[in-house]
Amino acid sequence: MERWNLSTDSETETAKLGFCLGALIDRPLIVLLSGDLGAGKTCFSRGLARGLGVPEEVPIASPSYTLMNSYRGRLELFHFDLYRLSEPDELLELGMEDYLPGGGVAIIEWADLFTGLAQQYLAVRLSHEGPERRHFECAAAGSPALNLLQRWRRQWHKNSAGIGYG
Numbered sequence: 001m002e003r004w005n006l007s008t009d010s011e012t013e014t015a016k017l018g019f020c021l022g023a024l025i026d027r028p029l030i031v032l033l034s035g036d037l038g039a040g041k042t043c044f045s046r047g048l049a050r051g052l053g054v055p056e057e058v059p060i061a062s063p064s065y066t067l068m069n070s071y072r073g074r075l076e077l078f079h080f081d082l083y084r085l086s087e088p089d090e091l092l093e094l095g096m097e098d099y100l101p102g103g104g105v106a107i108i109e110w111a112d113l114f115t116g117l118a119q120q121y122l123a124v125r126l127s128h129e130g131p132e133r134r135h136f137e138c139a140a141a142g143s144p145a146l147n148l149l150q151r152w153r154r155q156w157h158k159n160s161a162g163i164g165y166g
């Protein structure tokens with residue numbers, strides 16, 4: 001499994017990092033997000049949604065109470081927050097397994113509360129490094145996700161300053 005570690009120094013930079021990834025997504029994908037309360041998972045998800053083409057005027061709210069919000073971008077986006085789920089059964093009732101092979105992108109906050117959510121995925125683990133600094137550990141399982149991780153890293157190193165979002 002390939003890994004990429006980096007840090008961001010602001011909410012804006014985290015949103016840009018998400019945007020950079022979203023802009024590169026061209027096929028179905030599962031993004032497993034983990035990290036403490038306030039680590040920046042929703043901020044990152046919002047950036048990803050914009051990069052995937054969800055229009056700026058569509059608010060990307062945290063799905064903490066709804067469990068899942070969906071959006072239409074270049075691909076359909078399903079934004080989950082599993083924090084309040086206690087049983088994996090509820091997940092299946094929610095139909096997660098039905099959404100994913102259908103050509104959409106799923107981004108799942110608190111994915112580490114459950115195991116076996118996916119076999120092929122991009123995993124992003126956030127942690128606090130300071131008031132405005134967050135650490136990211138990114139990893140991929142499966143060759144499409146691995147390929148995407150490599151493109152994401154390259155693109156970020158090449159042009160993070162030029163990403164016009166956030």
Ligand SMILES: Nc1ncnc2c1ncn2[C@@H]1O[C@H](COP(=O)(O)OP(=O)(O)OP(=O)(O)O)[C@@H](O)[C@H]1O
Nearest residue numbers: 008009010011014037038039040041042043132134
């Ligand atoms: N580098 C940074 N990246 C992201 N957010 C940051 C950063 N520095 C400070 N922040 C602040 O941290 C908070 C992140 O909130 P966000 O809702 O994205 O976290 P979360 O991980 O989704 O939390 P929750 O577990 O409650 O869903 C915001 O208030 C944001 O302004």
Ligand SMILES: [Mg+2]
Nearest residue numbers: 041042062109
């Ligand atoms: Mg959140």
